[in-house]
Amino acid sequence: MNTDTESSVMRTLRHDLPASLVVFLVAVPLSLGIAMAAGAPLAAGLIAAVAGGIVAGWLGGSPVQVSGPTASLTVVIAGLVHTYGWRATCVITILAGTVQVLLGVFKAARAALAVSPAVVHGMLAGVGIIIALSQLHVVLGGSSQHSALANITQLPGQLMNLHGHKVMVGVLTILVLLVWGRLPKHIRAIPAPLAALLVAAGTAWLFGWNVTRIDLTGAIASWAPPELPQGDWHHVAGAVLLIALLAGAESLLCCVATDSMHGGPRADLDRELSGQGVANVVSGLLGGLPVAGVIVRSTTNIRAGARTRWSAILHGVWVLLFALCLGGTIQLIPMEALAALLVFIGIRTISLGHIRKVHGHNEVPVYVITMAGVILVGLAEGVLAGLALAALLALRRLTRVTIDKREEPDGRLHTTVSGSLTFLGVPRLTQELREIPAGAAVDLDLNIDFMDNAAFEAIHNWRQDHERLGGTVTIDELHDEWYTIAASGARMSPAKSPPKAAGRWWLPWTHRDSDASTSVECRLTWGADEFHRRTAPLVRPIFTELAAKQQPTHLFITCADSRLMPSLITSSGPGDLFTVRNIGNLVPRAGAAPSDDSVAAAIEYATRVLGVHTITVCGHSGCGAMAALLAGPAATAELPQLSRWLQHGDLSLTGLGGDDAGDRLDVLCRLNVQQQLENLRTYPGVDEQVAAGRLKLVGLYFDIASARVDIVPPRSPDLPVATTTSLPPEPSQR
Structure with missing residues (x-):
């Protein structure tokens, strides 16, 4: 055995083996409960768990996803069992798996992710409510009805005829599930569903309660082959597609969710869909429930430390061994305890977190319609209703048009149209344009990313009518010239244009x-x-x-050079920078001659009145003031005012080396920034605030040719510098 194989085996034993045992303990009670809720043989839940674990775990595209019977298909399966019988339902499962394999082969997995999450969450909430209502009757000692409405109407009568021991077992199960998450961590190592069933079974056995027992005697040995459904094949085909699409969509959405929970390889969605299909074929042949990726088991698997697909495979092996060797122990579990577990799980599907998310995106109507449709009409009908409403809302958002009109001081009417101009927005667009007074001078801004022919005709016809009545219309398009191109008769592009900055x-x-x-x-x-x-x-x-009021946070001292734009190189906006510009970005030392009150006044006002947190001195390459300092007094002999001003830069020449002219100028531009930072410390108010940590001094240097901003470190080692102002380096310099 080579080193890589030994490492793989050790990793499996260390991480995946313990995780598989944890998932196994969660899977057994859930699989039994889902089979009971679907009206299928209880053994069908265990068979599906085995097929989902071993087959889907081996062939699937996700290394950590765990598959098995899922509560979201319970309503559909229950209807199929009632209509066609269990053995015929197994054939439908086989055919659904075949469809999934074909969809995976033809790379159709990504299409399933186009389903709105509001529809998915609404469907799961509706299914959860149906399961909770039906199993509540079992908890109360009765039997579930054929529909959610029937379960609701029969509930008062069921409450009037409570069966004591059975109700006590159900209530005890739910209490354990509620308090288990608050117990110490070492106790919570046992999964809550397993703990609840063990407590309920042990209590019922200890006190001899009269409860309904689960019986799997001969369930595995009494296997019978699937049989073809009898009835309208159009309905059978619809059921096949429904199971294939719902199970496939849940598996793929589970894949995407689990990808964000671990750091291993990302899931191959097409392979996952094909693997789920093969697992459904195997499950149907063996008499099991439909299989899908299950978020509860997958999350448990990840949290338990699983690293590879061996955890899912081993969990299926443990379920198989349990069914073959320890199936008799299931007889100790009260049926009412399983029903209570399903009631708890059903209620938990209504997630407040999901509701907040869909509310934040204004998709609560989609969620509610889907949930209500699933409960009142049926799973397929509810999902279709949710998809239709989601599509209508998306179309409404995509075609929403905003029209803003205001009169300018010169009397011109400024109108801005924003959004995507399609035929759906033409009625409102036409109404707004017709309200513009005849003869008005109109500036029409089209801030749009698409225009169809109906919208063009509406604007063009209005413009012609308005100009014919003496008005003027000036059209400015901020994106691609949709109107101009259409007016010229050229062929329009079918795609929406990408957004651009408003103006240049x-x-x-x-x-x-x-x-x-x-x-x-x-x-x-x-x-x-x-x-x-x-x-x-x-x-x-x-x-x-x-x-x-202005409340700037920075005093920005920089050169008057026309090539340097403070707001551009710092990505700042209105109200951010209190700016002082002068030739050479000089800061005269306090009390220096010749005196200059302009810069001193700005420093005083910024630090004492505005309360800025940072003073920045920004120099730049090729500075003319620094070049004049290098050339000496003769360079400014005919500019007496400039010559006197540049005397404040003489200290910057200190320490300048003897490099060539180009390098000397660049070095001097940087030294000048350092010198001005030192000059700032000569102002008592500035020095006190810097020493107290209330004010930071920052040096920046803008290289014009490369459009790059760098931090200039201070000359004095004790001078605080804010390094977060620097721009990130170019990719080639990282």
Whole structure:
């Protein structure tokens, strides 16, 4: 035996073997209870657990998923058993498994994930309520009725004729299930369902209570081959597809859920679907229930430490050995205890967490309709009703149109249409456009990602009518030019366009659509107009909040260089930065000559009134002020004001090496940032707050050519620096 094989065996013995025993202890009572609720032979639940564990565990695509009989199919199976009989139901299970194998072969697994979770959770909640109602009658000493409504109407009469011992066993089982999760951890190592059945069985045996016993005598030996269903084959085919799709969807959704719970290999969904199909074929041939991936057992398996598929396989082996060798011990379990277990499980399917999730996405109607349909009409009908409502709500969301109209100070009417323009939104669109007064000057912004022909015709016809009556219409499209292309007669793309930023404010004027010959004044006017049309509607709510007071967190001191944009390189927005710009991003030392109150006033106001947390000095590459310092006084001889101002940068020359001109300039630009950080400490208010930890000083350096921002460490080792402001490195530099 080689080393890899030995390692695999040791891993299985260490992790998967104990996990398989835990899952086995959970699977046996659940399998028996599901078989009882479905009206199938009790042995059918154990057979399905064996087939699901061994076959689906071996052939499936998930390393940790555990398959077996599932409560979600109980209602369907009960109906099939009542209509066709048990042996014919086994044939339907075989055919459903064949369909699943074919779906897996043709790579159809991903399609099952398109089902809305609200429908799935609503279906499970409806099935859980049906199971709880039917098994409640068994707990009370009676028998379940043929429908949920019948169970509800017969419940008062059942309560009037309570059977003492049977009710006591059921209540005891539920009490154990309720309190088990609060017991010490070493006690909770025994699964709650097994513990509840053991306590109920032991108590009933000890006191000699008159309860209904489970009898598996000869159940395995009395196997009979499946037989063909008798009846309308259209209904049989529908039942086959229903079981195949519901079991397949539950297995695949369980796969996706378990993938997020472990760090092993991800599930192969198509292989999982085919493996489930083979397991259903085997289960049907042997007389077992339909098989699917079960979230309760899979979660238990993962929490117990399972690493590979051997845990699921071994759990099936233990169930098989139990059925063959220890089946007689099941006779000690009261039927009422199994029914109480199913009542508890049924009620637990109504998860408040699921309801909160669907409420957060406004899908509560889908959840409620699915659940009500499953309870009142049937499983297939309830699921179809939920899917139909989910599709309608999704279509409504996808085609929702928002229309905003406001009058500008110059009298023009600014109208913004947002969303996807389809024929479903045409009635509202037409109504809103017709309310615009005749002769008005209209700026129409189309912030849309799709436009069909009906929507185009509505807008185009309105525009022609409006302009014919003396009005003007200026259309601006913020995404792809849907209207312009349609008006030109070109063929439209069937796909929705990807979202784009509203406007291109960060581009220089020369890189946009404005005419290069336009004067500076006209460019400013054009830019303000573009801001009003595109950006102002988006930022107006923010500026409304900021109108009363500013509360910046940073004082940002940087150069007046036109290539440096503080809000762009820091991804900051309105109200974030209190900005000071000057030539060379200089901070005159306190009391230095020539005096300058502008920067000092900004520092004083920012630290004492605004209460900023950080002061940032940001330099940049190729700074003209630093180049002038390197060139000496002669470079600014004809600029006396600039020459006096640059005297505040003389200290930055200290420590400059003798590198070539290009390197010296780059080094000086960085040294200058460090020097200005030191100059800030000469202001008493700043130094006190830095020493107390209430204020941080940050140095940044923007390399223009690479569009990269770096942290500049302080020259003094005791100077606090906030390193979180730096941008992440480029992928090639990581």
